[in-house]
Every structure is written in C-alpha cells, then in structure tokens.
Amino acid sequence: MTSFSRPSGRAPDQLRPVTIERGYTRHAEGSVLISFGDTRVLCTASVEDRVPGWLRGKGEGWVTAEYGMLPRATSSRTQREAARGGQGGRTMEIQRLIGRSLRACVDRRSLGERVITLDCDVLQADGGTRTAAITGAYVALCDAVSVLMKRENLKRSPIIGAIAAVSVGIYQGVPVLDLDYAEDSSCDTDMNVVMNDGGGFIEIQGTAEGHAFRRDELDQLLALADAGTRQLVEAQRAALAD
Amino acid sequence: MTSFSRPSGRAPDQLRPVTIERGYTRHAEGSVLISFGDTRVLCTASVEDRVPGWLRGKGEGWVTAEYGMLPRATSSRTQREAARGGQGGRTMEIQRLIGRSLRACVDRRSLGERVITLDCDVLQADGGTRTAAITGAYVALCDAVSVLMKRENLKRSPIIGAIAAVSVGIYQGVPVLDLDYAEDSSCDTDMNVVMNDGGGFIEIQGTAEGHAFRRDELDQLLALADAGTRQLVEAQRAALAD
Amino acid sequence: MTSFSRPSGRAPDQLRPVTIERGYTRHAEGSVLISFGDTRVLCTASVEDRVPGWLRGKGEGWVTAEYGMLPRATSSRTQREAARGGQGGRTMEIQRLIGRSLRACVDRRSLGERVITLDCDVLQADGGTRTAAITGAYVALCDAVSVLMKRENLKRSPIIGAIAAVSVGIYQGVPVLDLDYAEDSSCDTDMNVVMNDGGGFIEIQGTAEGHAFRRDELDQLLALADAGTRQLVEAQRAALAD
C-alpha cells in the first residue's frame, strides 16, 4: 500500500470546511465572508446606477469584479498594491476571471442599466483564494439583487443560475480536490474550475506546474471538480436559505 | 433646557463600545480586529529583518504604517486605490500619522535592525478610523514584540509606553468624545488626539470645519480626549492580559 | 543663569524677519513672495471660471492649494516630484493643510462658481515652509479677490477674515516661536498653528518628536502661537495697505 496522505489529512475528494457568513459588513448591498478552511475572503456586492460608457443607452447592465489581498493575508508580508502604484498581473488575471464567471449567471438585460461590482478582498490566504472568491461573490450578488428587487420593485430576478468554483490538482501523483497552500505550492498540476448548478462549465484554467498532464489525469480532475462544485452550490443554497 | 442629543444617544463624554480581538488572522506576528462601534479596523504587525537604506548599519530599527480602506467599507463604494494607480492624499496623511504615533512608544535601538510594519485596513467605516487604527495597532505591535522576544530570546522589550488615540469634536455647539460618521460629517471642529499612558500628548490634529474654535473650547476637547484615551489604554491592557 | 540660546540668537518669542512682496510675478491674479527669514515661498492665486464636478450647479466656489519645493530649495538636492512620478505624502499633507486653512476665510457662496488655486512653491527652505505658505497665500488670495471684484463688478468680497500661521516648538526644553531649520531638525515638539484675526484656531497640528509633551507645555506653545500670528496678521495688513 502507498502511504499517500494530504498535509491536512483530508481524503483526495474532500473539500475543506466551508463557511459562508452573510451580512458581514453593513454598508454593502451584499456582504459575505467565505472560508475554505483557513482561506477567508470578504466578498461585497455594490450596486450603482450607472453603466460604463460603452454600454450607455443599451438597456443592459454590467457585473464586474475587483480582487485584493491584505498585505499580511500571506505568510510573509506582500507589498500593498496601492503603495506600489498599481495592480499586478496576478491580481488583474484573477479579477477578470471573477468578473467573467459571475456575468455567466446574470441576464444583463433584466438587470437594467446598473453596475454591480464584486469586491473580493482576501483577509487570510491558504490557497484557493480565487475559487473561494467566486463562490462567495455569488452569494453576495444574490443578496444585492434581493435588495435591488425590493428597492426597485422588480418582478424578475436577473440571476439565471448558480456559480461555484473550486481548485483541483495533482499532488504527489494523486488527483485531489480543493488544494490548500501546502499542496498548491508543491503540486504538479493546478486547475481552477468554475461550474454552474446545471453541471455546465463556465471556466477551466489548468496549468502544468511540473510535468505536462495527461488526458486521463484531466478526466479525473474534472470529475473531482464536478463533485466539489456540487457541494459548494449546496452550501450556497443553505446559506441563502438562512 | 436645551434638547441636545447625539445621533447615537451617547453622553457627550461617552466612547462607543470598544472591542479588541487578538489573533484575528494567523500569519501576522500581531493581528488585531478593533471596533469603535461600527468602525472596524484590522491591524496587523509584520516583522521583517531589514531596515530602510538610510538606517542601514546604525543598529536601530524602524516602525512604519500603511492604511487602507476596503472599497465598500463606506456607505457608497470608494474606488480602490490600487486600481486608481496610487494612494491618495488622505491615505498618506493617515498612515504617516499612525507611523509617527507608534514610533513614539518604541525604543528603536532596543528593537535592533528590524522593521515592524503596521497595516491598518478598514473593513467597515463609521468615523474615527484613524484613531481606532492607532489604538488597535498598538496591541498588534505588542503581540509582534512578544513573538520577537520569544523567537530571538530578547531580554528587554523595546516598547516604552502605551499609545491610544481618540477623536473629539464640537457637535451642535457641544464638545463630544469619539465622533461617529453622522457627527463627523456635520461637526464644527474635528480633532484627533494621540496620547500615551502617562497622559502626555503624542500628536494633536485639530481642524475647524465650520467656524474657528476658541481656546476654551480647545480646553474642553483636550479634557475629553484625556479621559477617552485613558479608557482606551485600559481596554488595551485588558485585551493584552487575556 | 541658564545658557539657553537659539541658533539664530532670537528671543524665544521672536519671529524671524518677515517680508511680503506683492506682485512678484505678473501673470497670476495674486502673486506674493513671502520670507520668514531665509525661508522664501512664492504664493500665487489663480482664478478659474470652473468648479470641480462635485460642486457643479451648487452656486458655490472652491479654494484649493498645491505645494512644491524647487529641487535645490534644500541644503542637499531633493528629487523633483514630477520626475519621480508623483507627489509624496509630505507634499500632499501640506497642500491639504494650506487648502483647508484658506477655505476657512472664504464665503464660498459669495465667491460664486469659481476656483481659486493657491500655488505655494518654496524657492528656499529654512524651516516653516508650510506656515509661511499659508501666511503668504492669504495675501495672494486677497489680491486675486480684488482683481475678481473689479473684473466682475462684485459688490461684496467673499473674504470673511484673515488667516496666518506659525510654527512653535520645544527646543532644548524651552518653548520657542517660529522654528528655523536648525531648531526644527533637533526639537522635541513641533507644532503648526493656523489662526484667524479674531484669535480663533483654524488648525492645530502638534507632534511630539522626542518625548510626549505635557499640558502646560502645550499651553505655553499656544500662547506663543497666538502672539506670533497676531504679528503676522499685522504684517499682512501692512503689505495689503501698500
């Protein structure tokens, strides 16, 4: 028998404990603190009655995202992007991914000429911050839409499905679900998968860190992601039902 | 009888409820979530074994601070400074104040050639974020110094006193302690006072927002600040004793 | 007898020689070269028929300030902020102070939808540049308002009082007025005080550089500042009467 074990002792197909706390701060239309184990991300949804210039007069809204990490969310201090004079490539890549993912569950015509901005700020990082951000931002988005529907007396929600995301990877030769930092920093393949509640793929971003991954490995990873996002969609539903 | 009342119903010399939660995040040497009522600031202290260029080889350390606000800490969304390409004047002014204030309680020679960076990030704003930040950063600094003393086997703490800060102002003609946002945005005079546990002044920054303030008003404000910071120093002690 | 003496030989309550030269350059509506001893600041007031976006249509004007130092105003060359890519924290802090101070003497409704920008550029620095800037900017502002009243045939000046500023500090244990660079760089407490001609406080910014300052020291400093700003207001009046 091989002695494979994950640093956390989890089974290969086991998520970290997930908690979703709504109403974490009071100003935002939606404000959610989501934890994937020790990864904690504050996701707020802000509604503004404006659209970007290129959408003006088209009767559609927009959903966008920004991502940040507090300087000491990480094990050694990271320089503050505002102090460094701008957002780095990794930040831009992540916030573009979050924005695209959440737009996939919104009917922008029903939203009307409004922008919803999802700010995802990592308070504590332990791997998987972007997937936690997407999963939490969906809940914040739902809360903001509820506020909007009450406030504006809308009849139909612009939300057309649920969105959740999880990372998968190959750690010491074994496909595993929901990598924490210890796994992420030494795994061979790292993949972020965004899915909807119908089991459809919204986004797949897989990177071979060590050697190239084979087709059969990919299939195993996608199966893990499918099972993982189903559980996350359940957790979102439970949180929204409270 | 006049019908003066504060929006919160507090007495003129009454602080908002103060809570100080240590160990709020796990990576930083010190990590404190401080609340002054609805104002919540996460203060982390990070130790690094380096000094700025101009201090190299002098056998002294440095204490510095950075300040930020999450975009939706405020009632309407504020643009993210990292996305805007740099820190604004208000941010710089505040983080310089925090840094100066905390340096006033540290013997930089005993600290040795190290930098302690105090990151103060506002999760939720309701007035008084800079004074909450200073008060919380002091506790985070104490925790970081404890870690450092254990790790480096230092015999003497470089901390030479306690530092706390509070705002005072003249609201509807009455000097009041610890302004919340509703008071701050419509008061006549706004003053931030940083004091040490010996009752000495570290910093006074007072601004006449409406009309100029008189000497007798100033005296009343300073008395309120003195009483307020004494209570905050007590709260710090209680938190550190846990 | 103690042997206290200031590097300049001045008495503790003695200002440096102050000169105020109006019309120093010809394009600006107001242009004043002010000297506090060897500190020389060129203050210009520029009137523009526009308001910032957030004031549009409100029938009010705005007064703002910018501050700069020529690279060799200082004893060793300072990097040019334009070449470095932006204004530093100290610059922003100072120009915000100048702007707030001057707004305190203007009725923005009488000003009408106009901006007056006070550019304070230090030609030579020897301590106290921000207080010289405020004191000189007031004179430049008066001149600009006179031009405006003639040009626009206004009946009432929007200026509702005089503003002057001075630094005070504790040098070798003795409270002194109007610190020069030699004193400023080795004093224990440094305070900038902005007052109006009614003896009211507009702004107090005091910093303990060495040890914390006591209440009685603060009282002495404020008395010095009060006497100093009275003399500066006189100097402004004399200059404006020419």
Add this chain to the structure above:
Amino acid sequence: MTSFSRPSGRAPDQLRPVTIERGYTRHAEGSVLISFGDTRVLCTASVEDRVPGWLRGKGEGWVTAEYGMLPRATSSRTQREAARGGQGGRTMEIQRLIGRSLRACVDRRSLGERVITLDCDVLQADGGTRTAAITGAYVALCDAVSVLMKRENLKRSPIIGAIAAVSVGIYQGVPVLDLDYAEDSSCDTDMNVVMNDGGGFIEIQGTAEGHAFRRDELDQLLALADAGTRQLVEAQRAALAD
C-alpha cells in the same frame, strides 16, 4: 443537411495556413515571424547573462515573456499601452501565459544563470494571437538556444520538448479549430490549449462566452486541440529543419 459553414470556408478541424519565418530581424538571438492566417506575430528571443534577484546564486536560469500589440494591428486603432502608462490586464494575462508555457519545455538548471526573454509583438491581429505567439516563441527559443550553445560551447540543450498552442471553440454549435476574429467574436466557448510534443497538456484555458459548455463538448474541443497542436509541432520541426 445543415448549412453550417465557417466564415473562412475552412472545415471545422482545419487550421489556417501557418507560416514560420526564422531570422526575421537580425539583432535578436532568435527572431521568428509566425502567421496563423492573417494573424502575424513577431517573436524574438533575447539572451541576457543575468537572473532576477530571487534566483541569484541558485544556478538556474529563467524564461519570461512580454506581449504587445501594435496600435493598428487591430481593425480600429487601439491606444498604445506605453502612452496609456502601463500594460492592461489582458496583456499581463497573455504574457504570463506565454512565459509559463515556454518554461514548461526548458530545463532551467541546464540553462544556467541566464534569462531568455520572449517578446511577442502582434503586427496584425485576426484572432488567436496568444496561441500564435506561443507557437512562434518556441521556434525563436530554439534558435536562441542554438546561438547560446555555439557561443558558450554548451554540450546539452536545455530544451526538453516542443510546445505549441492553438485555440478551439464552439461556433454556431459546432466545435471548430483555430478561431479567426470573425469566429472568436461571436462564438459560445473559446479555449486556448497549450500542449507538448508528447501529447501532454501544458495549459488549458476555456471560457464559456455564451452558455456553459458540457462535458461532451469539452471532449470534442480537446480532441481538436490535440490534432491541431500535432500539426503545429510538425510545422515548427519543418521550420527548424530549414
């Protein structure tokens, strides 16, 4: 029979004509103009005898990439990033992808303490610029390594495999290979796949533009990408054999 046809008239599994011109400019150690139909990218490989700070003294090299578009590579003029003051999110995302992909075929220890920078500049864009860039950069890298081996008398090439990339997508319901701009701008799913000459995956980035894609669609896309990158690896070999 359905009337599906691609705007270009190509079969669903047909690449655009690919040309690879080595030695396109004369200064770079490797310089390749690659065309995927009307998409033309100049890929240069530059060798420098330095490593980034964090790699110093580790006996390893680095491979990195930068990406740019000439302002009028596109059908309407795009603002020059240098004039706008920095690289945008899309650019950063793409150059990070190119760098990761090419590092996957290099043994950084054999490379020694050197940096090879792959500059991929789009002269003309018609969809698929990032995949053309990766495919061309591999050839430029090979040429630069040949120069290096001759110049430094190295015995072993640090290149451990070939890398090629292609886009696939679902256009009007049909999975197709190598999208041009007309297809890319109206397709439902867009995926970039980077593979090596052993049929292993280096990177998969798939995005649902319209509706989510199903697992069977994904399988078809991956099969197209596999066949497409095999042809591209052949084209690279042929070019390098000249």
Add this chain to the structure above:
Amino acid sequence: MTSFSRPSGRAPDQLRPVTIERGYTRHAEGSVLISFGDTRVLCTASVEDRVPGWLRGKGEGWVTAEYGMLPRATSSRTQREAARGGQGGRTMEIQRLIGRSLRACVDRRSLGERVITLDCDVLQADGGTRTAAITGAYVALCDAVSVLMKRENLKRSPIIGAIAAVSVGIYQGVPVLDLDYAEDSSCDTDMNVVMNDGGGFIEIQGTAEGHAFRRDELDQLLALADAGTRQLVEAQRAALAD
C-alpha cells in the same frame, strides 16, 4: 590621399538602399514598411472621426504621431516602455517631431474634423529611425487620405506637399549623408533635416556630439540633406505610383 571610408563602404553623399512597401498590414488606412538599409520601420496611418477637445467645433482636423521600438529592435534588448510604465524622453521627442513634420504637409481645414494618427514602430534599428519614420509616414498618410477621399467622396486632397527626412553628420571629419548606427554612435555632429518637395526646410535639429560645428560644416551638411531628401521624395513618388 586620405583613407577615409564609411563602415558601410558608401560614398559620403550616398543614401542606404531605400525600400517602401505599401499595404504591409491590412487593417490600417495606410500601412507602409520602410527600410533605410537595415533600419525598418512600420508606419501606419489611422483615420478617426473625432478631434481633440481643444479643436472641437473649429472645422479643422489634426495629424499626430506616436513612435515606438520593439524591445529587440536594438542590438541589446531595450526595456519595453509599456512595462516600464510610460514613454521616455527620447520617444516623446521623436514622436513630437514626426507629428509636427507631417502636419506641415496637411491643410487641416480640408481634412475636416478628423484625426489621422501616424504610428511609427521600429522593427529593426540601425540608425536614422526617426528620419525613416517621417519618410514612411508620409506615404502611409497619402494612402490614408486616398481611402478617405474615396470613402467620403471628397474632391480635394488635404495634402499640400511631400515631406521627407534624412540624417546628416560629420563622421571622422567628413560630412556624410544618412548615418547608420556605426556612424551615428561615433560621429561628431548629428543632424536630422526634414524638407518638403519644394526644397523648403520643415525642421532642422542638429547637435554637436563632440566639438562644436562651424558654419561651413553646417552648409555642407545642409547641401547633403537637400540632395538626400530629393532622392527620398523620388522614392516616395515611385512607391505611390505603383
């Protein structure tokens, strides 16, 4: 006899081989690849139906230019300006020169409220990039104007003359025409001359690199430039006649 010889073996008054390839890329209204020997510059002309704010409503158009160098156009790699965060002084100086030069051959009133932007991107540099850029940009401008006249059914071309540019300099004491990099980097005087097809001067920029140049040397240089630009105007005519 002296043994003067140019590194390239050219006669002192001999241009490098000049080639002008129109339609080099397909999106731009004008797209020209010009070569002065090994110097190759891609010049595109883009027409946009807008004018800068300060020209709005005046019934005039504008012609402007931007200049860039691909990072490995040079013998060692130059940092990408977009990555460095902005255009450097040399780039700005050159693009201002190109813009001014081309505006000299356009009747901006006939152009109407349009902007033509000339992007000059150096693919390979061997001296004289700015003069090649101006000479090529003129051809691209002509092509863009032709497109515009057809598209808008204009009767009169806004182009009022031809513009060409060449460098001249004193190399080893001898005035020479069209310096390549080997000459440029070690010459005593370097001058760029922009002329029109009537023999008039549009711009002269001469710099003494080593010793000051005398009036008689200047006269010889201007004569060379005059002869050189006449040949370039011929080459432009030939290219446009194809």
Add this chain to the structure above:
Amino acid sequence: MTSFSRPSGRAPDQLRPVTIERGYTRHAEGSVLISFGDTRVLCTASVEDRVPGWLRGKGEGWVTAEYGMLPRATSSRTQREAARGGQGGRTMEIQRLIGRSLRACVDRRSLGERVITLDCDVLQADGGTRTAAITGAYVALCDAVSVLMKRENLKRSPIIGAIAAVSVGIYQGVPVLDLDYAEDSSCDTDMNVVMNDGGGFIEIQGTAEGHAFRRDELDQLLALADAGTRQLVEAQRAALAD
C-alpha cells in the same frame, strides 16, 4: 515703406534686456536668476559625489539638467506636472536639450566622478524659456565649479568654453532675434540656437510653424543668432566678473 514693428517695439536684431543675478538662493553651489525681458528662470547647479550606474568606475563625471515651470508662470494656469503624475513631452525635450548643451562645455574627465545637476525652473514665462535657461545655467555651472575647485583644491577647471542660447524666428516675414511670447505664438519659423564663445554651433533646432523656410531665411536667422549669443556671452562674462 512697410510698417513692420515688433509688439515690443524692439529692432529685429535687438535682444530683450538681460539680467543675471548670481547667488539668488543660498543652498545651491550655483544659483542664478536670469531674465530675458519678462522671462525669468531660476537656474541652480547642484554638485553630488556620485555618478549614474553606467558611468561608475570610468573616472568621468556627468552634467544633467531638469526643467520645470511653476504652474502660474504662464498667462493661464498650467497643471503641475508632479500632480499630473509625470513630466510631459515638452519638458523632457527641453531638459534633454539643456543637458546636452551644457555638457558641450565641460571636460567630463577633469570633472571627476561627480554629477552636476542644473535645475532650471521658470518663475515667469514670456517666450524663450529654454534659451534663457541654457544661458543662465552656464553661469550657475561656473559658480558651482568654483565652489568645487576651492573645496576640493582642484587645479584645473573642467569648463572648456562658454555656452549661450537664443531664439530666432520669422515674424511677419521678417527675421527677428529673441522672440517674446507674443511673437513666438504667431511666428512662421521658430529656431533655438546654442553656440559657444568660439562661434561654433552646439545645437540648432528650427521648426517651420507656418510655411517651410528657405535657405536664405535660414542664413539670416543664423546670423542673428550668432550676434545674439555673442552679446549673451558678454553678459555672462560681466556677471561672472562681479
């Protein structure tokens, strides 16, 4: 007879009154306020014992320049470059010209491993700021070199000649010397000429603003510039002799 007259009433070959005031500020090694009529530029020369990285260990020094305009040096307020986030193209072009011009009169080997920075800040602008800056910077440079020779006990001055600059142009068809703003903004040709005291040309920058200029016009302009710079060299000598 035609009724040509310059706005200032000067003869075509007449300079504006030139004044050169040395020791204008006290910190810089050289500090000169130069006036060409209403154009006033403060030129300081700062000596630093360092060289740029690329000159280290070569036994040579460097001379460089920076240029700035106070915001209200101009008839309407110009935005401060430090506030705008960087120096514009015009500023860079001018400071590069000043630096090149002054380097032409310095033997950099005799200077030793030092940098002299010439800061030219325009206090009041009325045309010709760059030529006034060069002419004044030369005097500041001489003063700084004198300080250096005394301080370092150098035997030989690194200054090998005098440098002065003047503008010439064609105003209403007539070649004129030393254009003021009224002439500069409506002239046909504008040329800046930098010469040395031996009558040699250091830099010529001529631009046709309206129509192209002919060779005979150029000859007249150069003759005016030659006579003008001779007078300026005289004024420099007289100032340095004081």
